[in-house]
Amino acid sequence: MRKFEEIVILTGAGISAESGLSTFRDAGGLWEKHRIEDVATPEAFARDPEGVQKFYNLRRRHLDEVAPNAAHRALARLEAESDSRVTIITQNVDDLHERAGSRNVLHMHGELKKARCLECGRASRWEDDIEPTSACPACGAAGRLRPHVVWFGEIPLELDRIDRLLGACDLFVSIGTSGAVYPAAGFVSQVRALGRAHTVELNLEPSAGSHFFHEARYGPAGTIVPLFVEELLTGR
Ligand code: BJW
Numbered sequence: 213m214r215k216f217e218e219i220v221i222l223t224g225a226g227i228s229a230e231s232g233l234s235t236f237r238d239a240g241g242l243w244e245k246h247r248i249e250d251v252a253t254p255e256a257f258a259r260d261p262e263g264v265q266k267f268y269n270l271r272r273r274h275l276d277e278v279a280p281n282a283a284h285r286a287l288a289r290l291e292a293e294s295d296s297r298v299t300i301i302t303q304n305v306d307d308l309h310e311r312a313g314s315r316n317v318l319h320m321h322g323e324l325k326k327a328r329c330l331e332c333g334r335a336s337r338w339e340d341d342i343e344p345t346s347a348c349p350a351c352g353a354a355g356r357l358r359p360h361v362v363w364f365g366e367i368p369l370e371l372d373r374i375d376r377l378l379g380a381c382d383l384f385v386s387i388g389t390s391g392a393v394y395p396a397a398g399f400v401s402q403v404r405a406l407g408r409a410h411t412v413e414l415n416l417e418p419s420a421g422s423h424f425f426h427e428a429r430y431g432p433a434g435t436i437v438p439l440f441v442e443e444l445l446t447g448r
Contacts (some may be wrong), residue, residue, distance in 0.1 A: 214410070215447065216296050216382045216410070216444070217296050217297065217382055218296065218299075218377075218381040218382050218383070219290070219294070219296045219297065219298045219381065219382075219385070219444075220297070220299050220301060220377050220378065220381040220382045220383070220384050220385070220403075220409075221287060221298065221299070221300045221384075221385045221387060222300075222301050222302075222303070222385070222386045222387070222389060222396060223287075223300060223301070223302045223303065223304060223309070223384075223385070223386075223387045223388055223389065224302075224303045224304065224386075224387070224388045224389025224390065224396070225241075225263055225286065225303070225304060225389070226387065226388020226389060226415060226416055227281075227283050227304070227386060227387050227388035227433045227437070228278075228281075228284075228304055228306055228388070229289075229307075229373075229388065229416075229432075229433070230281045230282075230283070230432060230433065230434040231278045231279060231280060231284075231306075231307075231308055232277070232278045233274070233275075233280070234277055235388075235390075236351070236355075236390075237390050237392060238288070240350040241289060246267060246353075246362060249329055250263065250264075251263070251264055251267040252361075252363045252364055253277035253363050253364050253365060254363055254365060254366060256363075257363070258360060258371055259437070261358075262344065264342070264359075265342050265343075265344075265359070266315060268324065268342070268359040268361065269326055269341040269342060270285070271305075272324045272325065272338075272339075272341070272359075273283045273341070275307060275324060275325065278306075278308070279308075279311070280308040280309070280312035281308075281310050281433070281434045282375055282434040282435075282437070282438050283387070283388075283433035283434050283437035283438065284308045284309055284311070284312035284314070285312045285438075286437045286438040286439065286440075286441040286442075287300060287312070287314055287437065288309070288313035288314045289313075289441060289445075290441045290444060290445065291313075291314055291316060292313065293445055294298060294444065295433050296383075297316075298316060299316045299317075299318065299371075299377055300316065300317045300318070301318045301320055301374055301377070301396075301399075302317060302318070302319055302320070302321075303320055303321045303323055303389060303393070303396050304319070304321070305319065305322050305323055305324040305361050306324060307323065307324070307325055310395050313370075315421035318369075318370045318373060318374065319369065319370075320362070320368040320369050320370055320371070320374060320396065321334075321361060321362040321368060321369070322335075322359070322360045322361035322362050322369060322420060323361075324359065324360075325337060325338060325339060325362055326338055326360065327342050327346070327348075327357040327358065327359065327360055328357065328358050328359070328360040329350060329351060329353060329356050329357055329363065330356045330357070330358060331351055331353035331356045332348060332350055332351035332353065333350060334348065334350035335350065335360040336348065336349040336350055337349075338357070338360075342357050342358070342359065345360050368395060368396075371395070374399075378399055378402050378403050378406075381403065381409050381412055382408060382409050382410065383409060383410050383411075383412070384399070384400065384403045384409045384410070384411045384412070385411075385412045385413075385440075386399070386400060386411075386413050386414070386415060386419070386425070387414045387415065388414070388415060388416070388431055388433050389415070389419060390420060391418050391419035391420035391421040391422070392420055395422055397420065400413075400421055400424040400425060401421070401424050404424055410426055410427070411424065411425045411426050411427070412425060412426065412427045412428065412429070412440070413425040413427070413428040413429070414428075414430075414433065414436050414437055414440060415427050415428070415430060415433075416430065416431065416432060416433075417430060418430070424434040
């Protein structure tokens, strides 16, 4: 294994599956039980704010019942022990990377444990249910909080930083994502177009963009991610 200086890791729902969080598009996933149009668009929130809050309140509560798995812990170990700069770009709204010890994490689709105020625009830490009368910790406005997540048709977060990271990396690793949702699904081709980074897919099965990667390993993240991290750290 060659030595890398700037490692960028894109993660998706598959990395949290073995912790007990549902993915979206697998059999039994969230989009089998809920229609995207009912829970994951700004129009759904405008039409049925209570139904949408309920969907996210339940998922926020569920976070307290799960724990990081071996894949999250391996990525935290990589950041702590490697000489390379390691950045995780996660599409996940859970906090399992942080709870495993990762520090350099960008949440491009937001965070379940934050609420955003429609009045002042600030995102504040939020542990409990968002109620119809909940007040914004920043400006005090009542009944104006929404989940701090990125719905379909909204612009993902941190895109300028992500663009710079993709341009600078010499290793790009994609873990546990189906490659169905843009712009994240296009990151690997963006990196490949620059021609300087090695690209690796770690997933249960080939993703929609699997042919873009130089290398792929398939299996449960809790098994294949620790092995891959061990290779990176030992150079073997
Ligand atoms: C395992 C495993 C194990 C299982 N181990 N692996 C037509 C063409 C192109 C684009 C568009 C289009 N029409 C519309 C668009 C844009 C749209 C889009 O991409 N739609 C597609 C459906 C086509 N995108 C957007 O709207 C985005 N915004 C946007 O484009 O803005 C415009 C803009 C962009 C850039 C610059 C300027 C302007 C916003 C997308 C927001 C996505 N939001 C969600 C919900 C977030 C909140 C929430 O959690 O509820 O984000 S949708 C959902 O999908 C969630 C996820 O982050 C995202 C990706 O899912 P992910 O993580 O890949 O999960 P799965 O379930 O799909 O896959 C899991 C994988 O894990 C599978 O491969 C399994 O095999 C694997 N796995 N167990 C390892 N143990």
